[in-house]
Amino acid sequence: xxxxxxxxxxxxxxxxxxxxxxxxxxxxxxxxxxxxxxxxxxxxxxxxxxxxxxxxxxxxxxxxxxxxxxxxxxxxxxxxxxxxxxxxxxxxxxxxxxxxxxxxxxxxxxxxxxxxxxxxxxxxxxxxxxxxxxxxxxxxxxxxxxxxxxxxxxxxxxxxxxxxxxxxxxxxxxxxxxxxxxxxxxxxxxxxxxxxxxxxxxxxxxxxxxxxxxxxxxxxxxx
Numbered sequence: 001x002x003x004x005x006x007x008x009x010x011x012x013x014x015x016x017x018x019x020x021x022x023x024x025x026x027x028x029x030x031x032x033x034x035x036x037x038x039x040x041x042x043x044x045x046x047x048x049x050x051x052x053x054x055x056x057x058x059x060x061x062x063x064x065x066x067x068x069x070x071x072x073x074x075x076x077x078x079x080x081x082x083x084x085x086x087x088x089x090x091x092x093x094x095x096x097x098x099x100x101x102x103x104x105x106x107x108x109x110x111x112x113x114x115x116x117x118x119x120x121x122x123x124x125x126x127x128x129x130x131x132x133x134x135x136x137x138x139x140x141x142x143x144x145x146x147x148x149x150x151x152x153x154x155x156x157x158x159x160x161x162x163x164x165x166x167x168x169x170x171x172x173x174x175x176x177x178x179x180x181x182x183x184x185x186x187x188x189x190x191x192x193x194x195x196x197x198x199x200x201x202x203x204x205x206x207x208x209x210x211x212x213x214x215x216x217x218x219x220x221x222x223x
Contacts, residue, residue, distance in 0.1 A: 003065050004053040010037075010064055011049030017071045036067040041097060059090035066097065070105070080112040095122060116159055120144060125211075128152045131187035132179045138212030138223070148212070148219040151188045186216070194218055 005013055014033035018024045024032065030049070037045035040063040053061055062082065069077050079098065083091040099122055102109050111123060119126050119140060127137040128149065136149040147153040151172075158170045174191035177183055186204050189195040198217055206215045208223035 003068070004061055006053050009050055009052055010056070014049075014064070014068060014071060017068060021072050032071070033067075036070055037064070039070065039101075040064070040067045042067075057090075058086055059093065062086065062090075062094055063097070066094075066101070070101070074107070076108045076110065078110045078112070081114075082111070083113075083115070083118065098122070116144065116156065128155070131177055131182055133187065133215065134206060135188065135215045136213070137206070138208075142212060146221045148208075148214040148221040148223045149188075149216050150192045150194055150220060153220055194220075 004010075011030060011033055014036060015024075015026070015029035018029040018032050019026070022029075034045050034049060037048055042048050042060055042063050048056065048060070048064075053064070056064065066082075077098075082098065083094055086094065095118060098109060101107060109122075111118060113119060123140045125138065126140045126143050127134045128143070128147075128151065129135065130151045136143060136147065136152045143152065144156065147156055154170075154172045158172065160169060172191055177187055177190070183190060183200065185198075185200040185202060186192070186195070189199040192199070196218065204215050204217060206213045208214050212223040214223050
């Protein structure tokens with residue numbers, strides 16, 4: 001949402017990309033901008049074109065951002081925490097919109113998120129990262145149901161359960177390493193209760209049998 005320039009109207013910001021990258025004249029760019037607002041389900045799109053970002057709700061600004069991403073007809077969209085700072089109802093609407101656009105346009109979407117609910121709802125595959133490296137990847141359902149890397153398992157265990165009763169929130173002991181000063185071997189080893197000496201030396205490859213892979217010498221599930 002902070003991608004929008006506060007001093008320009010929504011219409012100007014949408015039209016600019018269309019004119020620069022697709023060579024449209026002013027009238028054609030405006031018409032296409034209007035169509036994009038309709039596609040992302042913004043009500044009264046003609047009026048919204050003339051408004052500034054501060055005049056729109058958070059959900060509408062997010063939809064404008066999606067429209068800007070669609071303007072140049074991409075094959076891939078990178079959505080970095082697309083539901084941050086939105087209430088639960090608006091989050092669901094944005095996720096539904098992205099899923100519909102993916103199907104209708106034949107897009108691939110890379111979601112960057114800490115929300116396992118989003119991952120489970122929308123993603124075909126998931127890659128779990130720790131200290132800047134992928135530690136596990138595979139089909140979403142398989143990874144969430146049977147995580148192989150100790151970090152993945154502990155990360156999932158930290159998610160509170162609705163109706164799970166009163167209990168202390170799970171946490172992973174220790175702190176992540178600085179990415180410019182990673183320890184040798186597995187970066188998670190200092191926080192892992194299953195780490196052995198072999199985990200602390202050499203490069204540990206991302207390995208496994210397709211379609212799953214894990215960066216661990218002693219995975220919790222065979223992959």
